[in-house]
Amino acid sequence: MSGIELYERAVSARDAGRWDEAADLFERAFDAGHAVAGLDLALGLSAHRDHASAEVWCRRAADSGVAAAAFEVGCIEQRRGDLDAAERWHRQAADGGDASGMLNLGALLEKRGDTTDAMDLYRRAWDLGAHEGAFNLGRMIEDEGRGDAEQAAEWYERAAERGNGAAFYNLGFIRGDQGDPDAQIRCWRRAADLGHRHAAPALAHAFHQQGDRARARFWRFLPTGLGAYSAEFEAFAGGVAVAAICRQWALDKETGDGYIEYDLDARTLTTGGRVFHGMTALGSFSRLDGSWLWTWNNDNFRADHPAVAPLRRIRDYGVEHDIPELTIGRLDLSGFPNPEQAATTMVLVAASILGGNGVKACAVGGGDGMGYYHLDDPRLPADAYDPATTPEAIKTAVAVFARDQRKLVTDFISRYGAALALGTEAIMGTFPGGHRLLVRFTPDGRRIQTITSDRGRPDTG
Template sequence: MTDAQYPPAAVDLRERALAAQREGQWAEAEALFRQAFEAGHPVAAYELGLGLLDHGDRDGANAWYRRAAEQGVPAAAFEIGYEEQRRGDLGEAERLYRQAADGGHRSGILNLGVLLENRGDLPEAMDLYRRAWDLGEDKAAFNIGKIHDDDGKGDLALAAEWYERAAERGNAGAAYNLGHVRRDQGDEAAMVKAWQRAADLKHPKAAYSLGLIFRQQGDKESAVVWLRRAVEDFAHTGAAGKLADIYERDGDRDRARFWRDVPYGLGAYSPEFEAFASEGSVAAIHRQDVLGEALGDGDVSFDVDERTLTTGGRTYHGVTLLGSFSHLDRSWLWAWANDHYQDDHPAVEPLRAVREYGRDHGIAEFTVGRLDLSGFPNPHQAGTTMAIAAGALLGGNGVHSCGINDGQGSAYFHLDDPELPVAAYDPLKAAGLVMRAVEVFPSDPRRVVRGLVAHYGSRIAEGPDVIQGRFPDGHTLTVGFTSDGLVGGITSKHDPS
């Protein structure tokens, strides 16, 4: 259908309706769509239906879809056909899908094929799938492959051919099924290759299947990589359990406990997170203190789209939304895993660096989208610690949080605004900061102190019972340790020479 076949006045009204809709003026757009339809433009009825559905009026949308379908709009016939199929009226659904298919509607052709396949009319279904494929519908090739496959009892060569075609167009299910066909054909290498592609296309079972295969082959390193991806990308409970089994057999109880608890509620961090976060803990705590003094404890408002945070009458820029903590189920949700935001949203995009660092260094706390923290003594503080550790990777000024959803949650923001003060080394506060950091990460006090010295760029000297950092401005920090590795004493002095 082209505008040339409709009355010019109707075409003009529709164009004005579309312009109003683009500008967010829905009431005006709705009225103009109605006028365009009444003036003789049936597509306007379909577009009005789309708009009503976007605004939550499904019944109104269906009424206008029907009007458009009655005047020969294929897309509208498809929508009403889908609605009738949902209601269980397969006869009416078939009639409408045929109308859509006759008009060249790709999804109408596909869905008509599915209806016919389900009632056993395979020849016509196959013809329809081929038509849909020729129009670019990858699901049609998947369906053809599945018919040839017949659960491994059919023509596997043809099944592989059609699965491959669909996979080339990004169909994850086809790539995964192709792996099963290759296994049935006895080609394990091709099976692995197909499942790797399926995993890259985000098939929910592919990474787990690869993990199992590599484990069976004795390739523990590859098995761990793919099992972790299954947990990270799809919260796969079985994969977490398999990881726990692998570490348990290796005698690595800390990692085994961590992965076993991931689906049910963490009570401790992973060894990888402990190592990373403890090393930067003194600097992170100091950065938080400086930021807290600058911001105060007043009410907070934020604008994620503008990347701003306002408190104490001042607005700060360079905000990254890190994530949120739910006080209801005591879980942490990274912003990149929040359905309300896209990965490339300007306030979320910086988190890619955190996620990539987590993958490169095996830190699951930075790669698993949602983490149940209910096993920690203080789940809220556990989430805060994760946010602060992530903020350290982004540099800037530190992390600030505020309540959301009437106190049911807390949102966490990283700030990077040049107007905020920088947390420089403070010899008067160093001892207290070390003790606070060791309280948070008590398992390796030496790592905490080494991280402090390295962060502020001093020279380090280390002996069996002491670590000393000599800073460029003449300050020296000396931390002594007891025989069991605890902090025994801290001195800070200034020696200009």
């Protein structure tokens, strides 16, 4: 069997979780002339905490001309403090076309003052697709006076376009110095989305300076535990919450609350002996630390997996409308009185962007968390106005999103193509089919007093 065939079998065994078999096949593939197999074996051994054997195989692969293996050996020497040896190995990696080797060698040269060669290495790394190369060039130009701020900004922008949060963060300072506070905030928002740890405090300070206390408070507490949703999410939720609640109740009535199983590859969810299709894995809530994690930010899932890819619509909507809850991968909700309920509410509202039927949840991690799954199965009841459940749904939504109760009602009525009659103290919707909904408000028109549906008696809000 050829080295390539052995290597392919080794990769399959590794991906299937059969490490002992994979290790044997990687070694045989290396002996058969497939040098990269030595690096894969080294990385696997390191993951299994056999670091001594991992180093041996890294060196064997590097000696066989694998540039990425030379980079790994350079990192080993760097951790040991032998910078001369680290430089030799990183140079070998760089000469072999390894962008990571170029970045590390550049950093070593920059540290000892050889900035010209360092910048050349960063450019080469950038040309190979390493966004860190562009970031480092921007940083060096900005810090060492090697050009004007706009030159630095150009390199930061290149790095930012490839998802470098630090580049967005630094670019924000340049835009602020240039007198463009709006651009500064946009940069820091993107840095926050990408997980830059200094972006949230910077945004909190910027909004405080603008006198926007609500936004300043949100960003101040984001790193340590949110206790309230952002103003942007509140505004979005007010427009969709009632319909989302009605849709969720209809789904729960149809599917019950039995044991749930799911199949990511088939995009199915099974409960109560029935199989439902069109499943999207939304994310998970941790009961251990009160945090929410969107599946697209979970390292255990591919963002392009069919059961994850639809989340792109939620994230894109968040970017378009500047809603941080929809764009930040992990949210600490521990400041809410009931963090799990806060996560559930957020997910039900966010899932409305996907349409479909609603959300099912089940315990994960031995009960340490909850997983949330959206369904879009045409066999389930379609989204439609329900005069029987609407009054209670409005009251439930108002209890959470009470900021603009008139908008909450008008957006809900408009969603179903109803004719609107607006007054200061009352809003009435006449729906296709003749159903009517009358919501009366306090004299100032701000708070709901009663809700009357033609399928029930007046309901006091």
